[in-house]
Amino acid sequence: MNENINNKLNAKSIKPTAMRQLVLHVLAEQKSAVSMQELEQKFEKADKVTLYRTLKTFEEKKLIHSIDDGTGSIKYALCRESCQCRPEDLHVHFYCTECKQTYCLNDIPIPSVNLPVHFTLENINMVVKGICANCI
Amino acid sequence: MNENINNKLNAKSIKPTAMRQLVLHVLAEQKSAVSMQELEQKFEKADKVTLYRTLKTFEEKKLIHSIDDGTGSIKYALCRESCQCRPEDLHVHFYCTECKQTYCLNDIPIPSVNLPVHFTLENINMVVKGICANCI
DNA sequence: AAGTTGATGCAATTGAGTTGCAAAGTTGTT
């Protein structure tokens, strides 16, 4: 388990400090994306700034991706192994208005859009809101 | 011009106060979506809370829609006549990373997504980031 | 005119995110 965590950190050339191991460990066991605040509460004692910078580092190194689901707080979730965070790696996200959870729909790629002429694409954010399967 | 503004307000059963007429007038002449702050600066003297509440009212009455483009400030744009803000009325939005403008791509409907079983759809937000035609 | 309702203006608060800076930890060199 710890070896696995360290491997993941090393693979993305992130120095495996105690804090980073802990954060990655917690992130890995989430079923849905989490906010900084939620993450903070999962630790006995955690400074939110350290958490903030840890997440920034993880995101820069493409270990996690952030999701702006429109709720006012950014959510974070682990990237898949193969993910390079390129437009073709992007997937749809789902925000359940019942349980307030944000899910990565990893298997649903963002459909392509025909932009007007001379518009070039860098990135797409697609968040579907509704009721998830658990809340029906 | 003023009759037109009042007609639009009446059509959505919004009492046409001076403030609301002004705000709608300014909104109508925008080529791209605007934030509350940008709107505030377009008036000599405008209280941002009144503006805030005006926009809330307009949005509730479906005269305008808000766009969370991921920049940290919500943008607002007029709805089209026919718009009921139902999922089928939704369109793609485009944020230009060069000119920092957010555009309604009114003619580009949001492509449909095949959600996993038992997920029900209420709403979709799709924001494409890139470079707009003016900034190429 | 008095009463009721809704709209507006100003001050203050919220809350997520961010920055500054010093202390603590790490790594490499003499």
Added chain:
DNA sequence: AACAACTTTGCAACTCAATTGCATCAACTT
């Protein structure tokens, strides 16, 4: 081991958009 150079962490303070409270003002109603 001692030192310097660099990175990471923790605490306090700050930013900035959004929001709330409350008093005042305007527009109808009886």
